[in-house]
Amino acid sequence: MIAIVAEGMIRRNLLRAMIGIAAADVMMGGGAMRADADGGFRVYTRKEWGAVPPKRAPRVLNRPPDHIIVHHTASPNTGERSQAHAFGLSRQIQRFHMDSRGWDDIGEQLTISRGGFVMEGRTGSLQAIQRNGLVIGAQSLHHNEHTLGIENEGTYMKEDVPDKLWESLIEVCAWLCTAHSLNPGTAIVGHRDYNGTDCPGDVLYRRLPQLRKEVARRIGEDASSLAAASQDDRRAIGSGRPPRIAGR
Numbered sequence: 001m002i003a004i005v006a007e008g009m010i011r012r013n014l015l016r017a018m019i020g021i022a023a024a025d026v027m028m029g030g031g032a033m034r035a036d037a038d039g040g041f042r043v044y045t046r047k048e049w050g051a052v053p054p055k056r057a058p059r060v061l062n063r064p065p066d067h068i069i070v071h072h073t074a075s076p077n078t079g080e081r082s083q084a085h086a087f088g089l090s091r092q093i094q095r096f097h098m099d100s101r102g103w104d105d106i107g108e109q110l111t112i113s114r115g116g117f118v119m120e121g122r123t124g125s126l127q128a129i130q131r132n133g134l135v136i137g138a139q140s141l142h143h144n145e146h147t148l149g150i151e152n153e154g155t156y157m158k159e160d161v162p163d164k165l166w167e168s169l170i171e172v173c174a175w176l177c178t179a180h181s182l183n184p185g186t187a188i189v190g191h192r193d194y195n196g197t198d199c200p201g202d203v204l205y206r207r208l209p210q211l212r213k214e215v216a217r218r219i220g221e222d223a224s225s226l227a228a229a230s231q232d233d234r235r236a237i238g239s240g241r242p243p244r245i246a247g248r
C-alpha cells in the first residue's frame with residue numbers, strides 16, 4: 001500500500017511538473033482530488049466532510065469563472081486546526097446557508113479552514129472545475145454567474161490569516177488559475193470589490209496583491225519544471241494532456 005502511494009506521488013509530481021498544473025490535478029479513487037507529494041494539497045469531497053444533499057440540483061455553466069472571490073467566514077479565529085474541525089466547519093456553514101439563509105446548498109464552491117484544510121463546497125464544484133465550467137454558487141450578490149468563491153475560516157479585520165490557511169489559499173488559487181486559464185494579477189478579487197461588505201476583512205484584503213504575486217510565481221515554477229523536463233519524461237506522461245482522472 002505504501003509503495004503504491006509512493007509511486008502515485010512520484011507520478012503526480014511528475015504530472016504536475018509536466019502539465020504545469022499547480023495543485024489538485026488528479027482525481028483519486030474516492031473522488032477526492034490531491035496533488036503535491038511535499039505535503040500540501042488535497043481537496044476533501046462533500047462525502048468526506050459529511051454534506052447533506054442539496055435541496056435542488058445546482059446550475060452548472062459550460063464556461064469557466066472569470067474571477068475568483070476571496071471571502072472570510074466572519075466566524076471566530078479559533079486555535080483549532082484539525083481535520084475534524086475543518087469538516088465540522090463545512091457542515092456548520094452548510095446548515096447555516098440551507099436552514100437560516102434558505103439557500104439550496106452551501107453557498108461557496110470551496111472552503112479553507114484555519115488549519116489549511118480545503119473542502120469542496122456546493123455540489124458538483126470539483127467536477128465543474130475539472131471540466132472548465134462553473135457551478136453557480138451563492139456567495140456574491142449579482143456576481144454568482146461569473147465568479148467562484150473561496151470561504152476562508154476566520155475574521156480578518158485586525159488579525160492576520162494563519163500560515164497554513166495562506167499556503168492553501170495560494171495552492172487553490174494557482175490550481176484554479178491554471179484550470180481556467182486566468183491571470184492571477186486580475187482574476188483574484190475580494191468580496192468587497194463586488195458587494196458592500198467588510199469581507200474578506202481589512203487585513204486579508206490588503207494581502208491580495210501579495211496573493212496575486214505568489215500565485216503567479218507558483219504557476220511560473222510549474223511552467224519552468226515543464227520546460228526543464230526531458231523529452232523521455234514528456235513522452236512517458238503525454239505532454240499537454242489534461243490531468244488524469246481516475247475512479248470515475
Ligand SMILES: [Zn+2]
Nearest residue numbers: 071072191199
Ligand atoms: Zn464574503
